[in-house]
Amino acid sequence: MRHMHLSRSFRLRLALFGIAVLFLVVVATSSMSLRTARVDLTADRIYTLTPGTQEIVDSLRKPLNLTLYFSEHATRDLPQLRSYEQRVHEMLREIAVRAHGRIRLRVIDPVPYSDDEDAAESYGLSPASGGSNGERVFFGLVGADGSGDVPPQAIPFFDPAREAFVEYDIAKLLYELGMPTKPRLGVISSLPVEGNLVIGEPAWAVVRQLDQLADVTTLDPSDLTHIDDALKVVLLVHPKHLSDDALYAIDQYVLRGGHLVVFVDPDAEMDNAPLIDSHGIVDDHDSDLRRLFEAWGVVYDPTKVVLDRSQALTIELNGNSVAHPAMLGLGPQDLNHDDVMTASLQRVNFSTAGFFELAPDTKARMVPLVQTSDEAAVVPAQRARDAASDPASLLENYEPTHERYVLAARLRDTFRTAFPERQEKGHLANAAAPGEVVLVADTDLLSDRLWIDVQPLLGQQQLTPFANNGDFVANIVDNLGGSTALLSIRGRVNSQRPFTKVRALQAAADRKFLVKKRELENELYETQRRLAELQPVKNAATPTTPTAEQRREVEQYLQRKLAIGKELRDVQHQLNAEIDALGLRLKFINIVLVPGIVALIGLIYGWRRTRRSRRVV
Structure with a gap:
């Protein structure tokens, strides 16, 4: 019996040793053969290259060098920018893998007063202020043709506001490096x-x-x-x-x-x-x-011209400043920020359009x-021409079509x-x-x-x-x-996952606040108008004193103002309570419920194995 016990122990040790060796072999093999394998499990597949980018990368005939300059030390207190850098870095790695050796990717931290910092500036990268200890933050990409036939191209700074177009910007840089002549x-x-x-x-x-x-x-x-x-x-x-x-x-x-x-x-x-x-x-x-x-x-x-009194430009005419409703200064709210043509623009001016x-x-x-x-209106073009010397006349009988x-x-x-x-x-x-x-x-x-x-x-x-x-x-x-492949690359979703439920609660509370604010303003206006009616005429000989009716009006206004302020605070408290309750539910699900379910499944599985083992014995 003793001989059998030792034999079983020896076989167990041998099996464990074999499993360890097999594990090391599998890890080494996978690291070599599955180096380029990736699985994108994000909901919007933000790390998966679009067919347009794949086509541009596949069409590269000459080796390219890509250098990502990122101030690692200066951004240690900027978690949002570091998160965005991780996305950019992962996308560049995906492109390099797709290129099968035709693209060499490097990442450099241009520390202050270094040769790397001088090189980044010489390539036209634009540092941002606000880094740790007042350091400048570099976050840009430089691409160079390995043969030196094409001048280096650069993305001066990866602005988080353009995150939806980061793939387009990178693909455009690759396309320009692979295109020896201007279009x-x-x-x-x-x-x-x-x-x-x-x-x-x-x-x-x-x-x-x-x-x-x-x-x-x-x-x-x-x-x-x-x-x-x-x-x-x-x-x-x-x-x-x-x-x-x-x-x-x-x-x-x-x-x-x-x-x-x-x-x-x-x-x-x-x-x-x-x-x-x-x-x-x-x-x-x-x-x-x-x-x-x-x-x-x-x-x-x-024969029709668009007017917009809310976006009218102010011009100088005969020494006076005049709002011209046919000359429009269209800002971010009027530009399509989901399209690469207008995504980064802040203002575009039109005239008699x-x-x-x-x-x-x-x-x-x-x-x-x-x-x-939605404050725009349409008028005959001839009326706009006739109003060249008097733009204010275009506002007469102005009727917006909404x-x-x-x-x-x-x-x-x-x-x-x-x-x-x-x-x-x-x-x-x-x-x-x-x-x-x-x-x-x-x-x-x-x-x-x-x-x-x-x-x-x-x-x-x-x-x-x-x-x-x-x-x-x-x-x-x-x-x-650019190429048709470049045209096919549209904006991507933002990698930041917003708390949509919390935002919905916030928006609902904001609407409540807006109603209360308007109520307060209307009541304030009405009270001031009423006080003005009750105010006796002032003159130097007879100083005025508040009447009893005025004092009652003021007291009523103050009491109502306090009541509305309390209602506003109640709305804010209700909002906070709803958000806190939502947070507690999420914490309970993530910290207690899900681990508890996993532990329960494990216990049931272990209990069933134990019962099965006892039956076999």
Whole structure:
């Protein structure tokens, strides 16, 4: 019996040793063979690359070096930024894994006064203030072509406000590193956007800015019969009196998958054409693309201008400051922050703009980029022109429609031709795939006066932007000028998981507070009005003293004010109680209920095994 006992003990030790060896072998094997394996268990799959990013990474032909500069020490007291850095780092690791060795990723902590800090600044990274001990915080990405043929590209700072577009920004950097030349851009315009060298008039600032982003080619609309497919983007600015051949060229360019940006205007203030030419033809300085708009299902009226008294810009006129309801300063609440074209913008200025709608029978989709507030109104364009010297007259009989009008938008559809009767060689009746056109109902936003302040400095012009009009146009070209894979990358959800139930409780309480606040303000106004009626006329000879009725009114007001204050406190206490109760429920579930269920399952399982073992014996 003793011999059998030792044998069993020896076999048990041998089995344990074998399990330990097997465990080490499995760990070593998995670390080698499953190094690139990942499982994204997040609800919104925020760590899974979109097909567009995968396509860009797969198309890389040359090795790239990516360097993430993150101030590890300076952010030890900034948990939100550190959490965001973890997401960015994980996404970069996922991209590096996808590249199969074509992307080398490094992470550097640029400590103060180091060579790494100097290198980060030399690449154009923008440090933020507010780090530990007053240190600057670097959080940017630098990408370099391994062969050195393409200049380094950088994301100056990963702003948490742009977290939804972090994948787009990284994919765009990779695309630009893999693209050796600038995209080609075509401009068709009846406005003097190129300036006039003869009289020393420079090109508009937005055009000079586009020259830095793309290879710009000017197309003459008078003899336009074809648009080269090599043009990645075409800007059509203020189309007037276009021939059928020119319209057909634009139509076919869109159907072939070209990216078109249309700027139309019911009143182009920069249009220098005579209002009445030598033949007696009247020019209202408006523009339209009626035939193509009708084929695309777009409704646009070149005789209507949008006013918005809540977003009116203040201008100087005859030495006075005047609110101009046809000149609009549209802020963050009016811009689509779910779209990469407008996500990072703060203000875009429009002037005498029109608006777009969709025809009832169209299948196209319109994604608004810029909208008015619900205080907007629509007036004839001629009235806006007549009010140029007296903008305040536009506020007379002002009746808001309580609608938000679309001033700029993406139009998405599988487009059909506006010229079905044409039978030229290569004619397309329908697009082969869904396409996109960007529509803007204003041309004045391109002019310098609406977004650039020009000041002379040391014999040169100092350009100081006061609005994001130039950034808006650059974002449009930047987005459309990339690959179709880049266009397919949309905004992602934020990795921060908000307490939606708590926010709902907060919102409900805020509504209660708002009602009480209005009640208090209305009662205060009524009491003050009543006191004013009871107040006797003052004069120097007879000083006034409060009457008994006034004292009663004041006492009643004070008592009511205290009562409303108590009700406000009760609402706040109720809110806190609901949030605290919710917190206790969550703590009970996470700390007591779930572990208790797991422990109970374990006990039941152990009890059943014990019973089974006893039966076997």
